[in-house]
Amino acid sequence: MRHLRVHDDRRHLAHADGTPYFYLADTAWELFHRLTEEEADAYFEDRARKGFTAIQAVLLAEIDGLKTPNRNGEVPLHDLDPRRPNEAYFATADRMVRAANARGLTMALLPTWGDKVNLAWGTGPVVFDASNARTYGRFLGERYRDALVIWVLGGDRPIENPDHLAIWRAMAQGLHDGDSGHHLITFHPVGGRSSSEWLHEEPWLDFNMCQSGHGERHLANDRFVAHDRALTPTKPCLDGEPRYEDIPVRFWEMQVDQGWDRVQGDLEEWRHGFFDDADAREALYTAVLAGTCGHTYGTNSVWQMWTPGARPNVPCRRTWREALDLPGAAQVGIARRLFESRPWERLEPAQERLTSGEGEGAVRTLCAAAYDGSFLVAYTTGGRSFELDLSDLGCGLTRSWWFDPRSGELAEAGSAPTGRPWWFECPTGEDWVLVLDNASRAFPPPG
16 A cells, blocks of 8 residues: 555645645755765754655765765666666665654655766766666665655656657656555656656656756746646646755856855855745745645755765755754744644635735745635735735634744734735735634634
8 A cells, every 4th residue: 555645636645544745855865875874864853853754865866876886885786787786785775764764754766866867967877778777666666665755757857859758657667566556656857847748648657846946036936836737637746846045046157157166265255146045935835825735845965965075066055964954944844834734735826816915026925725715825925915805705704823934933913804805914024924714713823
């Protein structure tokens, strides 16, 4: 039996018993490649404590993961052959997966980074064809059949020709061969794209994943969500790689301007600046209120598990251990608690309720309402006040709170009569969440 499945509403994920599962992942692409087991234990403990439910990591890692060994001196494949996995390497990975699962964390495992299929850029080398991809997939499916796992194919590369598609199809088939379909499968695409572009109608793709990427502040990642929600057949979707906290905005331009190895000093003067916790919060709330099944968070140092002396793939300002306590990591856990304090799976996009104050660009408001009229959540990115249409809520009165997404603290926003528009004055010029409950429902305070 699957420990996770697609919810009956086809919009969310669920536990085996049907209760909704909020996918809140941290990005740890280089976990197996760069951490010891003791370090991995400390990392999992931290992420579980902060409220994450999943960890995204890559078995055949991006940063020369086929030739540069892990911390035990092990490479994943003998002679770069996917049909000859190195038992010692995967035994270490097994122990890490078990350690994460023991803390309630689902491992969202990428069998390989995409450059091992399509060397559009990166180190590669390309080692997969349709035949060995199925063999490798079967090996993984059997090995992790009973683990708490979601399979994430892809790895930041596009599907550019029929051979690429054949490889991913074969790997998916191999995973199903090995685990009898016990685990969900999705696909991590290249930046600015969604898995739906190539794979939406593939029967093995259980939910779509987009990568809104690292190129722009206030990027409206809800547009990816709206696109994927409109497709048929209906499938859940989420943003699997939004802007990471502490990553340089448009970092790829550094390769020309500065070189990849500059990690201190005038890095602070980078002309585009760095994404921060406000960027991470905005990406989460705008995506979830647009209708995702959860969200992914990441930090620049943690995804690559960077320490001094290691070559950074993207220049870093702090070590991975220091980056664990960047404020955005705690704040996305606060967001999860907020949503789970209500039957959040009932939420549907409800921008039509914003009769004033929707805004655009850096200052905008998003709104979602429960389909049964029981509650509503609105998020303003820059402290914008707004007016909501409260008609058809049915009970005559609402109860509302301003929820601080930085701290989780609450301030009463008072009661508003249903049946007509009502103006809500945002407390400050920062981002805030309004939670409005139908007074006939006995919900506890949010969060």
